[in-house]
Amino acid sequence: MQTREHSYNSRVRSVTDHMVTFLAIAATGVVILPLFAIFIYLVYKGASSLNLDFFTKVQKPPGEMGGGMAHAIVGSAVLLGLASLIGVPIGIGGGIYLAEFGRGTRLAHGIRFTADVLNGVPSIVMGLAAYSLVVMRQGHFSALAGGVALGIMMIPTVTRTSEEMLLMVPNAVREAALGLGLPNWRSVLSITVKTASPGIITGCMLAFSRVAGETAPLLFTALGNSFWSTDPNRPIAALPLQIYVFALSPYDDWHRMAWGGALVLILLIVFAVSLVRYVTSRGVLKGAS
Template sequence: MSATIFAARDAATAAALGRSRKRRDTLVRVLCNLATIIALGVLVSILGLLTYRGFAALDLTLFTTSTRPPGSNGGLLNAIVGSLIQVSIATVIGTPIGMLVGTYLAEYARNSALGNMVRFVSDILLSAPSILIGLFVYQLLVVPFGGFSGWAGVVALSIIIIPVVVRTTEDMLRLIPDTLREAVCGLGAPKWKMIVLVCWRSAISGILTGILLGIARIAGETAPLLFTSLGNNNWSTDLTKPFPSLPLTIYAYAGSPYEDWIALAWAGALLTTAMVLGLNVVARAVLKPR
């Protein structure tokens, strides 16, 4: 009789625990779904408003005419070209540095004091406000050389993209099993060849994603460019002088009282978003398994 009573109590306790766990699981699932719906709603509303306001200002003049005074039917050609030049050069400078530093941290200095210090500095740069980097480059290149320049903006953007690539490269290389490294080295391959031909190839998808994240970040940076390249409303490809860029033009036009400038600001914001989305689509298409 007592065994039957204990069995009944255990069954009742197990059933109660099961119901409690099910209620908690349902609650967590509802909260997760609600958070997802809210996040998607915010994203869709932002993209919807950006498309609605920006698409109305898209025309051929936008891509063939430089910025002009209000009411002159100007475009954003100089700003678009300026941003492409600065972002491209900054990516070319910052990407190799970031990849090499990330490789050093993952392959040569995993637990060393120097590696920990480099990783700490990289994490600080990754989380530092971009305006501080702009001020640093301002004191480093603008003040001593007596003026704003496109090169100062390139240096600021390069500093911003480096820690993004460093962190992504290190994380992706750490995901590669050590047994794979040992197998390659066991065949007699030098370590540098193992890193270049095996580790980098295995982690190329994640590394490229990090590069795209870095490009997406610097493509919309405004604060550091205010202290370095300053901006230019005229056509210019001279990086030794104040240089035009799309984020600076958006910043200046969005707060203006002129309707045509505000429309151009929305169009510029839409172009920046489309560029970032396009980079991601191209990367996924290139890296898609065949």
């Protein structure tokens, strides 16, 4: 009797295990399938636009064939560089304070609540804020204003991710560092942050990927530019802006280039994230060895 009951329970557990495994795989497929569908469609629509001119020339005047998006690619690099210079240090600093120095304080609760609220604020509101803070004071649109808008959007994501990664570091690591006579600030920077660095970098890349495709904030700040420009104090082109302009145009050639720009934007984000993950994993493996 016990043997039959044990055999029955084993079959039930086996069927349940296979069923849950199947559901997990199916759920993963549902999540990944739209990504692959979008990527394949972008390749189908935009691959024909990718040539040497696309990466080396600026856009042609309306109605003329040819040209490229070199100015928009460089402009996106400038904007994302400015945004990272603003958002990453402030975000990591906020995460360090929340996880290491401000536990249980009212200020920490206020910062955490503010970061959560900012994560849900529409990007166009961030653009309007940057317009009021920078563009209206400068009296003109500029790459700096665009970098400020994107940098503000990066801060809450980097802050909350850094906090969570630092909280995952065991307290024994902190106690060992303090036991060696290190001051608290040195222990945090040299031991805790270094231990959590792979997760912190991943959070930074998550924020980077989020703002890389934003268009609405740039409409109020960077504005766009049809020519070469790397001056932070002048309007500048960007891939999302250029895709938006080309997609709304009545010209088939610009529509084709818009699809090509969307494909390049996705590929650049995937490449940047993959490169950072690879370098981070190599660093982790070296540290473990």
